[in-house]
Each structure stands twice: as structure tokens, then as C-alpha cells.
Amino acid sequence: MKKVFAQAYLYLLLAMLYAPLVFIAVFSFTESRVLGNWTGFSPKLYVNLFTGGMNGGSSLLAAVENTLLIALVSAAFATLLGTIAAIGIHNLKGRKRAGMQFLNNIPMINPDIITGVSLFLLFVFLHITQGYLTVILAHITFCTPYVVLSVLPKLSQMNPNIYEAALDLGARPSQALRKVLLPELRPGMVSGFLLAFTMSLDDFAVTFFTRGTIGLDTLSTYIYTDARKGGLTPELRPLMTIIFLIVLVLLVVFNLRQNRAAKSKAN
């Protein structure tokens, strides 16, 4: 009886959480410009989305491209910078280490709007024209702390003697780094990269303040401008549906794999 109540509660909450997403998905299969007005089944919005056959359609695709490109570049740089930084921080002691970790926490605690406004002021102050470069620098700023936090635990779990052993056995430090240290850090780097990538994909406020006036749009800023104009581009419905599905499948697969790995370890 208790179990029925408990599960009913979970499913009720889930139904509430997913109602808007399901709603968008359902209405992605009809042509009507107004949401909530069902004018019969049609895949036209999907066709439009992929062929660019819509009003302002090319700018929506461009926004998707920008979003992915910015996320990839920022996450790659953040992973590089964050991994090097984590190795450095791991070898620091006492106050210096605490200081670095404190600084590293700041971008994570700051709300997006503070990060956005403060970086906007920085670029104004330094007279840097805002565009792709400033957006990417801003994304690296708020992504790198997550990489540092993902890599640091791998360093402390690692047995330091392995690295020393490689050196004793005649490996050059660069070899020991590549052959011993990096493989140990790889899982942390991968999850740091994935975190950075999704953080960048999700961002709205920081991009909004650092994109300048050259008309650079990511998906978030596109949606924002579009919604403020009043009429939401109908092709956003199939796009959102596709994104929901991709995220859902990725997360379920990832979690099932993780669970299986955890179980096989336990056995």
C-alpha cells in the first residue's frame, strides 16, 4: 500500500515535469503556427527544419551550428586548461592550494548573470570587440572549474608510486606523463569535457552579455529574441523534440552502462 502511494507520487511529479515537453513534442507534428491548435498530422515542420524551408530558417540552423561549435571549442580548451591546472593544484599544498580552490569555486557559485555582466565590463574595459572570441573566452571561464573538479579526484585516487616507478625505470618525465599519468586521468577528463560541453550548450545569460552586436546567435539567444518578438518560430518545436530525445537516450544509455560497470565491479 505504501509502495503504491510512493510510486504514485513519483509518477505524478514526473507527469507534471514532462507535460510541457510532451506538449511541444505532440504539436511538432502539426503545421499550425499557433501552438495548441491541432490542424491534422503533418511532418512539414521537420522537413522545413532540415531543408531550411521556413521564414528565417537559415538563421535557426546557423544558431544550432554556433551553439555546437562554441560548446566544442570551449569544452576542449576548458579540458586542456583544467587538466593542467588540476595537476598543478594537486601538487600544491596548504594555503596556495586552498587559494586556488577558492578561486576555482567562484565561477560555479556566481549566478550566470554576474558572470555575464562582469565579463561584459571586462571586454568593454579592455576595448575588445565582442563576438565569437569573447563568447568562447567567457564559456571557458565558467566551464573550466568543472573540469578541475572532475580531474582532481582521479589524481588523489592515483597511486603516486606508479609515476615514480616509471621514472625510476628510465622513463623521461614527458613519457611518464603520457603513458602513466594521462591514462589514469582520462575518465576524469572525459566527464569534465562532457560537463563543460553541456554547461556551454545550456548557457544563455553569459552568451547574451558577451556576444556583442555582430548578430551572433546561439540557440538560447535565438529563442529569447524569437519569443520576445511574439511569434515563436514553429520549427523550434521539432528541434526541441529532437533535442529532448537525444538527451534522454544519451542519459539512459550512459546510466545503464554505468550501472552495469558498477555491478560487474561488485562481482
Add this chain to the structure above:
Amino acid sequence: MTKRSTWSIPYLVFMIIFVVLPLVLIVLYAFQDGNGHFTFSNVTRFFTDSDSLSTFALSLEVAIENTLICILLGYPAAWILANRKFNRSAVTVTLFIMPMWINALMRTLATAELFNMLGFTLGKGTLLFGMVYDYIPFMIYPIYNILMKMDNSYMEAAEDLGATPWKVFWKVTVPLSMPGVMSGVLMVFMPTVSTFAISEFLTNNKIKLFGTIIQENINSSMWNYGAALAFIMLIIIGVSSLFGGERESSAEGGLI
């Protein structure tokens, strides 16, 4: 390996330029007039402008209400999810976390459109509902996490010593899960105060929150007043993270 400590230097330089200097600039701009002279007028303007003050009060009110509702609805969900008697499915947990990985603007827009279609007038009610939609995963996840890590023998010991299930829950489970609740609060409260696009979508621009007036000032080139407002928000963050301690990092570290 001690020489490797120099590897932290590039990141230190990076952070000084892109984290510390920008925050210093907020303070600098907040205490300057348009010509670069030192002034308190931006800050005093906020405290004498009834519009800004009421927006600020409303933002705090919405943020507190949102955080409380998220705890009230989210804690039971996290508890059920973490309880092996009720839930053994990792997929259900994933379903609760999934919205965290989807662009908040998209989810908010979908919510606002649904409200529109159902015929609700967009206003404070829909704002609060929408905020809860947006932020409840951020409350459930850290609480779930800490409940999963909790050592069951504490609860069993309490039961063996004669505590009723109700007592075990309130005297053992809840106090031990407080760090999770605190990091949930940090992940819900500050983002709610500072949000700007979300409140506009959910209320059809009828209700402005604090983030919106910061954005409006910056976008209309009133940098100094915008910076002063951001400075006030910075102080609130400082105060609330003092209460929250450093638990935030532990909650986010294992997100994936």
C-alpha cells in the same frame, strides 16, 4: 612530482584576468559616475528608488517561495527514489535528472506555452509554478545523492533502540541529509533571484525580477547603475554562501 605545482600558474593567470578582474570591475563601475569619478550615487539610487526596491523584494519573495516549494515537493521524491523498497529503477532517477540537461529557456518556453493553451493568465501564479518546474530537479538531485550515500546502520540502530519509523525519519534521516538540502537551496535560491529571461517568459513581461533590471540597465548602456545592482547581488551571494559553506562543490562534482 612537486615541480608540477607550477602547472597551476597558467590557470591562475587566466582566473585573475577572467574571474577576479571582472569582479573588481563590477565594484569599480558601481562606484563611478559616467565620467569615471568616484560616487556613491549609484548605490544610493537603488535604496531610494521604490521601483528597484520593490522589484528586489519581489525577487527575494519569489526565490524564497520557490525554494520552499522545491524542498516540500522534492524531499519526498528524493527520499522515495533513494529508498530501495520503493524504487529500484535507475531509469526513474534519470528521468528526474534529465530536465537539468535541457536548456532552461526551452523548458520555460514550453511551460509558458502550455499555460497559455490551458487558458491560465500569465502572472505571479504561473511564474511560481514555472520556477518550480525549472528548479525542482536541482533540489531533488543533491538530496537523493546524500540519501544514497547515507549509512543505513544509523537508521537500523535507531529502530533497534525502539524509535518509531516517524521518529527515525525526523531524528536521524532528516538531520543527516541537511547538507544535501543546503546544496539544493544554493542551486535553487540564487539562480531564481538572478534569472531574467525566465520571469519574462512566464509572465508575458508583466513581472520583472531583479535580474531583468540588471539586464535592462546594462543593455541600455547604463553600465554604472547596472554594475551597482550586480554589486548588490554579489553581496547577497557572499552572505548566502557563508551560510551554505562549501558544500556546493561536492554536490556538483558527481553530476555525470
